[in-house]
Amino acid sequence: MVTVIDGLSLGAIYALIALGYTMVYGIAKMLNFAHGDIIMVGAFAIFVTFSTLGHPLIAILVAVVICTVLGVTIERLAYRPLRTASPLAVLITAIGVSYLLQGIAQLIFGAGNNPVNFLASLGVVSFSLFGSQINVSWSSILTVGLGAILMVGLTLFVKYTRTGRAMRAVSEDRGAATLQGIDANKIIMITFAIGSFLAAFASLFYLSKTPVNPTFGSMPGIKAFTAAVIGGIGSIPGAMLGGILLGMIETICLSIPAISSYTTAIEFSVLIIILMIRPIGLLGKKRRVKV
Template sequence: MELLSYLINGISLGSVYAIIALGYTMVYGIAKMLNFAHGDVIMVGSYIVFIAVNQVGLPPVVAILLSMALCTVLGLAIERFAYKPLRGASSLAVLITAIGVSYLLQNLALLIWGSDPKNFTSVVDIPALDLHLAGGKIVVSSETVVTIVTAAIIMVALSFFVNHTKLGHAMLAVSEDKGAAQLMGVNVNSTIALTFAIGSALAAVAGVLLCSAYPSLTPTTGAMPGIKAFTAAVFGGIGSIPGAMLGGVLLGIIEIMSKAYVSTQLADAIVFAVLIVVLLVRPTGLLGKPMNEKV
């Protein structure tokens, strides 16, 4: 029963990583850039919900929708002013800019909200789930249930959007060949901006779920989950939406199991060690496709 409880908690944590990883994998798959400021958008979204609920008094659902809207605007602004001017620049220049945007958001949050941790009150208001099994009873928290269900819904909706809508097909075309897509009438700039908008909206949802489970909110809240989610995206195969989901869930399970059966101090090291082993065996990740470079 204890093992099953840890497994459920791992899937819950991994679902949060998966939602964050979807933002990384979409931006990389389409724009071929690593948006390391993505984790800090999570932090901003969490602060917006915290203020909207605790200081303004908005209902949680309205606060979450507001957070998604403002994070979408933030994501579009980051893409427009930080990344779009570097569209033809080297990957190193884009990477340095992404790190700079990350530190900018952290320091702005520090100036606006201070360094004191905020006690994030869970916005999930449903009863816990009791699982009665042969070996006993497991109580699954409401946050865990909502996190797993939300991740599954987002995964299905995003897959449908990419594979069965005109805008989704435009994303796939841009991810394959920007030049050819532009010749076929696809607006590459708008498509990349849309990708950032979707990823940032998902970051707001992930921030709410993360802080509901781990209710301490600081300007660096999104830093480590962002890095782990990027690891999950690479683990599953960056550029692959199902890969991001699989990588996130597996990463969460590995982390929780490592904390439970090995050491809480070594859990992160074990996670990254597993990533290294997987990449040595499959350099493109679990579901990643090998890229053939034409010369």
């Protein structure tokens, strides 16, 4: 039971990050490898705000604003000028932005670990289920609950709002979307804003697991990217499913001492097996190649 909730909580973190990868891929047709580092910046924002002001809610708010603005700024300065460039140039730029952010963080904060544990200090809930005593941390419950709210909110937004409809249109056919009067650049900007907004919450939740340092975002970034690919990159429900699946697998593997040291290998094996059986990912859609 504890494993399930912890797994869901790690899964929710991966899913929130994976959504950023998958939405940007679906709509801007690029892999934003700096996405993991936006989480790192968010975590530092929480660290700095919390250690100076001591107020967790303000810290979260500051992180959300900083991440969202950062995501939009990166898109505007680094990616938009390359809109018609080759995908490889964009990919390398994204990797460059990733190292740039890590470098700046190291310059300011050094390479050391900075623990932020206001989530851990919330303590644990104890209750008995089927006669056994169960302890679940508040941070896990919060992660699962808030993660679920964010994901449901995003799904409703994409499905039912005018902007959500435009996002789906740009994702499928940018030229045809333009013919409806949709400004694709604006929609791409909104996509980056939403992805980075979700990443800020991932920063918060991931801080309950590990202290922040300049490479804080690398591991969850790679795991979430894997989750996005497992789910079918470009697919929003796919990113959620992939994230939860990977979080569960990781938590279950770590809880079994005999295989815990092979956890990462097992996760990537799952990726390889799924891609062998279904190259487009679990919920990916086959796209017609347009001439």
